[in-house]
């Protein structure tokens with residue numbers, strides 16, 4: 412069983428947060444930095460809040476190496492609203508936007524773009540049940556495409572891009588909701604990156620958008636104010652009341668990430684954690700049936716099945732009794748899934764590995 416009263420948390424999102432972060436939030440909840448009130452109760456225009464807000468943005472810039480020339484925005488509406496905001500702002504008339512279909516979230520993003528303009532499928536692995544990421548050669552788009560949209564990590568199917576296409580003048584846009592901050596990326600390759608916070612960055616309620624300034628400038632002005640990136644860029648994401656608590660918590664997570672050694676160190680740990688589980692799958696391929704092709708495997712979400720639905724059911728039920736949480740696959744695909752985001756400790760992964768081996772000994 413896990414230590415103290417903390418579960419082995421493998422939830423896909425919202426997901427585990429670092430214990431130190433939760434403890435600090437508890438510590439300063441009632442009297443935030445000597446103000447006599449919690450951060451939930453003060454003006455978002457106050458100096459105290461503004462510091463929290465700006466610190467979160469500058470930590471994100473530092474950790475991800477976001478260059479000058481990019482805005483960092485804190486928005487609401489989840490990654491799902493970005494499925495609409497991206498085409499509203501960048502899918503101009505007379506052009507078509509390319510979507511690479513690698514899973515449910517990519518399909519949802521594509522569906523919203525179709526409401527708003529012309530689109531095309533630049534590549535898809537749907538026919539192969541999204542077991543892999545298409546190779547760069549498979550991706551088709553012309554130089555006049557409005558943009559190319561990809562999903563860097565496919566939370567439901569457990570696949571992850573290892574390298575990103577060089578799109579030249581065509582803006583590359585990525586949904587990084589489930590792997591942002593889990594590994595270094597070269598932000599310069601992207602025109603826009605978006606991510607709901609609730610997987611790797613903090614609690615639900617804030618969505619991070621990193622976007623090239625020149626694209627924001629060129630965006631349309633004949634769409635609602637709140638849906639223009641310009642509005643939020645011009646106002647330091649303080650045009651209206653931001654989700655103050657979520658941004659504060661994200662700031663604590665970012666500080667924690669920096670203390671851990673930054674993104675390169677987090678990547679090293681994430682690989683080590685994922686390796687523990689993939690090794691079990693690879694050594695017992697007739698019992699633990701991995702969904703993703705090895706070359707496309709995600710370090711964040713590990714998806715697998717067992718030989719029969721009955722065994723799967725048993726595996727999940729016994730796991731629950733042992734203190735494991737969140738191991739069932741997404742409702743749309745079933746099976747099992749372990750999400751090993753940044754805040755999931757190595758010990759949880761060791762425990763899961765032991766549990767998988769033990770279950771195999773008993774029922775294999």
Ligand SMILES: *Cc1c(COP(=O)(O)O)cnc(C)c1O
Pocket residue numbers: 424488489490491492516562564565566586587588589607608610
């Ligand atoms: C979770 C997730 C989403 C949806 O995020 P919301 O913030 O709930 O809208 C979108 N894309 C990916 C890749 C995700 O993992």
